[in-house]
Amino acid sequence: MFAQNDIECVIEGTSSYADTPDVYDYMQNNTDVPSQEPLVLNVYFWQIKAPDGSYGGINFTEDQLLACIANLNIFYNSHQIYFKYRGYQSVTSPSDNPLWQYEWIDTDEDNIPDAWVCVEYPGQFDPNGYGNIGRCWDLSHFFGWANSNGYRHTDAINIYVPYGSEFGGAAAGVISNSTILKYAKLVTPSATHEIGHNIGLYHTRAKGNGNSNQEHDTRDEFLPNGELNLEFNARTADDNVMDTAANTTFRYVDANGQSIYPYIDENCKYIPNLIEKDEINHPYTHITNLDVINTMGDAYECLTNYLSPGQVYRMRDKIQNAPPLSNTLTEVASLYEPYKGSYPLYYPHPQPWVYPLFQPGFNYRFVECQCDCDDIDTGGGPVPYEYTNFNSTNTSILTIDKNEPNYSLITHPNHTAIRILEFNISDYAVPRRCYDNWYSPPIIGGSIIKFNDNVFNANVTITPQDANSINNSNLINELQPGLYNIIKTDSNGNNQETVIFKENE
Structure with missing residues (x-):
């Protein structure tokens, strides 16, 4: 019933920071973005289950969350924006949500359905709870429910993952730290689109969910004589970004409620026409293919991961200056920390062992x-991110591509340091966190076998040893003359045997 809305984005609100004056000039050349400081945001996921604990028959896996993080990083890293995976939690929906449905119905009593309408079913409860989030009652109440129940971290972008929804995705607002992405949309342009809203971007067509013709077609801020062009309003109308063309909408709805794109051709190019006009009756003349495929547009069948330079500057401005986003920032060093597992403190180490695993989406060396x-105690682990007083070579022991699908391979081998190639600014391009562990398993006990006849036979005396006695540096000196087998047992249960013959002194 809702397939036609499956790709549509819904924004729940707009932060007061969205239209405050911006620090950056959005018409700067985008080539200087790679030289700017990297911005790293925490991301936390929430699996949203039905009231009975089910998940719509879907096999929820952490790998899918990691794939989402990887795709976000692969796209946004070129803009010096990075995302740190902080894990996930599963929560169960309430069982008393009222039942509403978003339905294509007849509103003018001609027996022909003509509009999408929210329909209430009084006295009935939604068996899906928030597991399948509707766009009527559910959407308007979900974020409040999550917040009041402690299902939101203020220091992270929160991505809520129900098994279904009556829309493609829904950010809590432009400049916010919460968004809804159903499981099937985690690794699609819907993810980059909704995160775009979170970190400061409007739709290119309007500030809200509808359509707008308020942004004027002209991109000329000044007239040929140097005077201000009074028709120019690109800096403050609709998406507040000058280098995205004005447009009212690309997506229309036909008589059956299905999405259509009458002015977009099969190559995702805009078809100029005299029907679509801005509020001062000017046809749109500046729309290019890049506007059609823009991540924040509504030509959903054409969307790719593209943002204009102006949008990039707007995001970076809002991330650093709007508290809902600046509170989610973390250090670059966090990307060099594993999201799971731990470092063995000695080798050979106990088996099995969950090695430190690093999030996908980067080119690792x-x-x-x-x-x-000598000047730092690592306890057998890697040195801190800030510590660079170690030697490294260009020899790669393990190379991981940003598109590597087997996430279990992204671990930190012993005697190596980490390079993330996406960081190409000098201060960040050096290897970090050298892990150079030469520790052996601790000796926890053992035994001393004395061959009473001073030859190898069964006439022996066995004396058990605890950790203190077997590790005594004077152990051999304190033995009486004779033939011995000294057995040391490490914490892995392995034995080290040393045969000695101590002569009379």
Whole structure:
């Protein structure tokens, strides 16, 4: 019933920070973005289940969340924006949500359905709860429910993952730290689109969910004589970005409620026409293919991961200056921390072992390193991110591509440091976190076998040893003359045997 709305975005609100004056000039050349400081935002996921704990028959996996993080990073990293995966939690929906449906019905009593309308079913409860979020009652109440129940982190972008929804995605607002993406949309342009709203971007067509012709077609801020062009309003109308063309909408709805794109051709190019006009009756003359495929547009069948330079500057401005976003910022060092697992403190280590795993979406090089580390106690783990007093080479022991699908491979081998190639500014392009562990398993006990006849036979005396006695540096000196087998047992249960013959002194 709702397939036609499956790709549509719904914004729940707009932050007061969305239209405040901006720090950056959005018409700067985008080539200087790679030289700017990287911005890293925390991301936390919430799996939203039905009231009975089910998940719509879908096999929910952490790998799908990691794939979402990978795709977000692959797209946004070129704009020096990064996302740190902070894990997920599963929560169960309430069982008393009233039942509403978004239905294509007849509103003018001619027996022909003509509009999408929210329909209430009094006295009935929604069996899906928030597991399948409707765009009527559910959407207007969900974010408040999540917040009041402690299902929102103020220091992270919160992505809520129900198994279904009557829309493609829904950000809590332009400049906000919450968004809804059903499981099937985690690795699609819907994800980059909704995160775009979170970090400061309007739809290119309007500030809200509808359509707008308020942005004028002209891109000329000044007239040929140098005077201000009074028809120019691109900096403040609709998406507040000058280098995205004005447009009212690309998506229309036909008589059956289906999405159509009458002025977009099969190559995702705009078809100029005299029907679509701005509020001062000017046809749109500046729309290009890049506007049609823009991540924040509504030509949903054409959307790709493209943003204009102006949109990029707007995002970076809002991330750094709007508290709902600046509160989610974390350090670059966090990307060099595993999201799961731990470092063995000695080798060989106990088996099985969950090695440190790093989030996908980056081009990793784990290069040879050697660290004396006399001035720092690592406890057998890697050195801190800030510590660079170690030697490394260009020899890669492990190379991981940003599109690597087997996430279990993205681990940190011993005697290597980490390079993330997406960081190409000098201060960030050096190898970090050298892991150079030469520790052996601790000796926890053992035994001393004395061959009473001073030859190898069964006439022996066995004396068990605890950790203190077997590790005593004077152990051999304190033995009586004779033939011995000294057995040391490490924490893995392995034995180290040393045969000695101590002569009379």
